[in-house]
Amino acid sequence: AIETAFLTHLTQQAERGDTVVVHFSGYGSQIQTDSSLDIWQNALMPVDNILSTDAGLMSNGLLEETLLLLLRSLRTDRVITTLDTSYITSQEIDTAPLGNLRVRSRPRLSPMPLNPDVLAFQEQLRTQSQPKPFGNPSRPIPGIILSASHGEQLRKASEQLTTTAPPSSALEASWSGFSAGMFTYALTRHLWTATAPTPWRVSLHQAATDIQERVGLAQQPKLSRQKSGSLRLEDLFSTINAEADGVVIGVEEEGRVARIWLAGLPAIVLEQFGANSLLTLVPTTTLEPETPASDTVMSARPSWPQLQVSGRDGLIAKARLSSSGQLAPSGQPNESEPPSLQVGQLVREAGRVVPRNLGLTIALDPNLERIERVDATSAFATIPHVKAIIATPDQPADCVFGRVINPVQIATALASTEASGDSESLTVRVGDLAPPSRYGLFSMNRELIASTGDEKVEAIKLAVQRLVPQTRSLLTAKLLHLITNENRSALKVTAVLKTIAPIPSLAQRSTQRTDPTQFDSDQAAISVPVGSRMSCQITNQGDRSLHLLLVNLDSLSNLLLLTPSQLTPNQAAPNAEGSEIPLISAIIAPRESPTLPQPATTFEWSIREPIGTTTTQVIASHSPFTQTLIALKNSSSRTTQELTTPTNPLEVVSALLQDLHQASGGPSSANATGETYTLNVATWATLSFVYQVV
Numbered sequence: 001a002i003e004t005a006f007l008t009h010l011t012q013q014a015e016r017g018d019t020v021v022v023h024f025s026g027y028g029s030q031i032q033t034d035s036s037l038d039i040w041q042n043a044l045m046p047v048d049n050i051l052s053t054d055a056g057l058m059s060n061g062l063l064e065e066t067l068l069l070l071l072r073s074l075r076t077d078r079v080i081t082t083l084d085t086s087y088i089t090s091q092e093i094d095t096a097p098l099g100n101l102r103v104r105s106r107p108r109l110s111p112m113p114l115n116p117d118v119l120a121f122q123e124q125l126r127t128q129s130q131p132k133p134f135g136n137p138s139r140p141i142p143g144i145i146l147s148a149s150h151g152e153q154l155r156k157a158s159e160q161l162t163t164t165a166p167p168s169s170a171l172e173a174s175w176s177g178f179s180a181g182m183f184t185y186a187l188t189r190h191l192w193t194a195t196a197p198t199p200w201r202v203s204l205h206q207a208a209t210d211i212q213e214r215v216g217l218a219q220q221p222k223l224s225r226q227k228s229g230s231l232r233l234e235d236l237f238s239t240i241n242a243e244a245d246g247v248v249i250g251v252e253e254e255g256r257v258a259r260i261w262l263a264g265l266p267a268i269v270l271e272q273f274g275a276n277s278l279l280t281l282v283p284t285t286t287l288e289p290e291t292p293a294s295d296t297v298m299s300a301r302p303s304w305p306q307l308q309v310s311g312r313d314g315l316i317a318k319a320r321l322s323s324s325g326q327l328a329p330s331g332q333p334n335e336s337e338p339p340s341l342q343v344g345q346l347v348r349e350a351g352r353v354v355p356r357n358l359g360l361t362i363a364l365d366p367n368l369e370r371i372e373r374v375d376a377t378s379a380f381a382t383i384p385h386v387k388a389i390i391a392t393p394d395q396p397a398d399c400v401f402g403r404v405i406n407p408v409q410i411a412t413a414l415a416s417t418e419a420s421g422d423s424e425s426l427t428v429r430v431g432d433l434a435p436p437s438r439y440g441l442f443s444m445n446r447e448l449i450a451s452t453g454d455e456k457v458e459a460i461k462l463a464v465q466r467l468v469p470q471t472r473s474l475l476t477a478k479l480l481h482l483i484t485n486e487n488r489s490a491l492k493v494t495a496v497l498k499t500i501a502p503i504p505s506l507a508q509r510s511t512q513r514t515d516p517t518q519f520d521s522d523q524a525a526i527s528v529p530v531g532s533r534m535s536c537q538i539t540n541q542g543d544r545s546l547h548l549l550l551v552n553l554d555s556l557s558n559l560l561l562l563t564p565s566q567l568t569p570n571q572a573a574p575n576a577e578g579s580e581i582p583l584i585s586a587i588i589a590p591r592e593s594p595t596l597p598q599p600a601t602t603f604e605w606s607i608r609e610p611i612g613t614t615t616t617q618v619i620a621s622h623s624p625f626t627q628t629l630i631a632l633k634n635s636s637s638r639t640t641q642e643l644t645t646p647t648n649p650l651e652v653v654s655a656l657l658q659d660l661h662q663a664s665g666g667p668s669s670a671n672a673t674g675e676t677y678t679l680n681v682a683t684w685a686t687l688s689f690v691y692q693v694v
Contacts, residue, residue: 002046002062003070003121011073019078020143022071025184028085028170029106031059033114041065042087045106051115058115066118069125072139079143080200084181086149086170100174100363100396101215101444104148104181141224144200148183150222168220171211171445174394175267177314183221185267186210192264193243193487205507209690210266212525213481216555216613217692218445220525243487244282244346246317253320255340258307260317260347268481269352270315271396276678277309278351279319281341305339306350349488351664354657354677358482360475362441363391365402372460376401379464386471399474400442401464404453439463441470450556450610470557476649477557479657480617483679483686486511490682492541495618497689498595499532499607509618509687512541526691528614532607538618539593548586549619549628549656550596555612555693559649561632562597562605588620611693619656621684623663631655660684 006022014020029049030040043049043061051060071079086105148170171182186207194203201223208221245264251257260279262270307319321341362380364373373390380388380401389395439460440453452470454463486509494510506526528534540546552560588594597603607614619625631654635646646652657677664680 001048002044003066006070007073011070014074014076016075017078018076019080020074020076021080021082023082023084023184025082025084025181027104027106028087029061030087030108031061031063031114031118032108033063033119040108044083044085049106050112053115055113057112059112060115060118063118063122066122066125068141069122071141071143073125073128074142077142080146081141081143082146082184082187084148084170084183100179100391100393102172102393104170104172145224146187146200146204147222147224148181149219168218171215171219173214173267173444175314175396176271177312179394182211182214182219183207187221189264189266192245208525209688212613212690212692213615213688214267215443215445216447217525218447243348245349245488246279246347248341248343248345248347249316251341251343255342257318257320258341258345260307260319262312262315262317264487265349266481266484268478269349269484270312272352272354272358272482273309273317273349274312274353275310276351276353276676277317277349278322279307279309279317279347280350281305281307281339282346282348307341307347349485349681352482352485352679352681354479354482354679356654356675356677357385358475358479359385359387360399360471360478361397362386362388362471363395363397363400364388365400365442366391368402375460376464379461383464383468383471385475397444398478399449400444400446401439401467402442404438404440404448441467441474450612472650473557473559476559476653477553477615479650479653480551480553480559480615481688483619483657483660483684484617484688485681486685486687488681489685491546491620491622491685493546493618493620493685493687494539494541495687495689496537497616497691498535498537499528506691507689509689511685511687526689527694528607528691529694530607530609530611534605534607534616535595535597536616536618537593537595538588538620540588540590540620543590544622545590546588546620546622547624548588548596549617549625550586551617551619553615553617555610555614559646559652561644561646561652562603607693609693614691614693616689616691618687618689619684620687621660621663623659623683625656625659627655627658627662628652 010020010022024044027045029043029045031043033039033041042064043059044064044067045061049059049061051058071081084104086103149168172179173182173185187203189210190203190206194206204221204223211219211221243264246260246262248258249261250259252259262273265273306322308322309317309319311318364376368376377388380386388401389397391397391400437457437459438454439458440463441449443449449470452467454466458466489511491511494508494512496508497506499506506528536550538548550562552562554560586596597605631648631652632644632646635648635652657679660679660683661677663683664678
């Protein structure tokens with residue numbers, strides 16, 4: 001079916017100058033195409049990848065080389081190909097899921113014979129009589145190729161696409177009510193929230209950042225540029241005039257209730273997106289960023305109809321026009337008759353509801369014995385805001401509790417299996433290697449979280465109690481990730497993360513439509529060496545002062561903050577023995593663009609261990625962070641020439657959410673209860689930078 005659709009819809013109909021989009025999201029594998037020579041080829045595995053014939057079962061995947069020939073048969077160079085898949089390797093640790101992640105690959109289909117039509121179709125493409133250069137097997141692959149992970153896709157098919165980087169895997173995740181390839185989800189989200197002109201490398205980097213926050217470098221998307229590597233988003237969409245988070249796909253009750261497909265929300269926000277969350281309809285005429293207006297919240301925006309969410313099932317939310325229908329620019333109810341909802345209308349997030357009792361979900365490794373799972377469930381139940389579940393593919397989780405394995409054991413087991421001559425079964429089960437009574441916490445991509453494994457043999461209940469500080473750190477990180485909102489903030493702020501040479505400017509984040517091409521790099525992940533001196537240039541493009549926090553989350557989810565006295569010289573710098581944290585926010589005046597920390601301070605922001613994925617957040621608001629600074633002052637930690645590390649990180653972040661809740665105020669928090677933080681996403685800005693400390 002894929003081959004027929006490609007030939008009839010694309011090869012025969014696409015003309016010069018047309019834009020063609022090819023997207024495959026699914027599983028891959030390797031197929032033996034010549035049993036006598038032991039030749040294997042990468043293949044995409046469609047729903048009919050195994051055929052039942054009179055002669056028995058046959059493999060029927062779409063060979064990767066066949067896909068390349070199909071792409072070369074197109075009459076246009078404006079081609080965007082996306083491959084969200086992986087190919088199994090000959091030596092691989094058991095891919096049974098830890099938590100809710102899976103590698104998007106199937107085991108090799110051996111000794112199953114290959115459907116002869118697969119190779120016959122490939123040969124037909126090689127010999128087809130199309131005018132050159134179209135159909136020429138040696139023609140460069142047209143357009144660009146976005147791969148879910150480098151080191152796997154197309155590595156044997158084209159020298160132009162080879163890479164020396166270590167291979168990574170395309171991963172699939174499950175969320176409440178649906179599952180998807182992580183790359184497909186992240187890329188789709190950023191395409192919905194992007195506006196032209198945006199280079200594809202920028203969209204890829206933004207998608208990679210989402211993935212990196214969740215699984216580190218286990219999955220690294222790759223952009224392969226061919227003849228038309230400069231394709232931009234406007235080459236895909238004829239008009240992009242408004243960012244959106246979703247679209248109305250159905251209406252009820254005479255246009256008062258809508259079913260909405262939510263395509264543009266971050267996964268962690270979507271998980272909490274439910275009753276009382278607010279959406280706004282996107283106006284048909286988008287307000288241009290250069291329109292002169294005050295940046296007072298809502299004052300620069302027209303009256304937008306508001307919808308209150310009543311529930312969500314997977315990616316589909318149900319919402320009703322709010323009682324007043326819309327908000328006037330002043331934030332007061334508009335008495336005019338609200339419009340009826342229509343299929344195809346775009347929506348944006350307006351109000352975010354975060355449970356005050358939001359907890360950490362820990363999946364129990366299925367390799368644990370039953371008595372171990374019972375003891376772990378009982379032990380985790382004594383920790384506030386922590387819930388243990390049995391790891392299954394369809395159960396979302398934040399981390400995994402399981403046995404700790406020595407990597408040397410894995411290498412030894414693989415070598416032993418290979419030496420045995422069993423070339424078709426070089427798979428080792430993790431559970432068979434893990435020694436009893438050594439436990440730790442793992443990320444969702446099977447990596448042991450540093451400092452959570454213990455060399456000592458210990459009872460499982462003692463292991464859980466030892467991990468209490470780490471669970472609080474992980475919950476702190478989860479809450480911080482919930483306040484990212486650069487695409488929906490009404491504040492006008494831009495931040496540029498910098499370091500000393502060799503790469504002075506690392507990345508830029510902004511609530512405004514800016515030209516991202518100054519950060520011209522095809523690298524999806526940013527690396528920063530330990531010891532690098534860091535700074536952040538923050539531009540307040542509005543006409544009101546901004547209160548500022550600068551927050552770091554290291555690879556252990558430890559919370560580190562740059563306090564006001566470290567950022568700006570308007571407060572006395574702390575002495576060597578430390579000093580109390582002042583209850584005054586760092587403030588950036590309108591139209592100013594300082595680099596923080598400022599030279600007048602004695603503080604030097606430098607990158608330190610641990611290595612791994614680190615997130616830096618710039619958090620800005622028109623309102624002061626009063627509760628946050630009080631929580632910092634109450635911490636027993638002291639401020640020195642290093643970053644401030646509070647001993648009460650969960651309380652500090654909870655206080656930050658309370659500050660944002662109070663700053664939201666007005667109609668956007670009218671439905672708040674004592675059990676939730678209700679946040680007007682327009683009233684603050686959180687700009688996130690994700691990078692690897694190496």
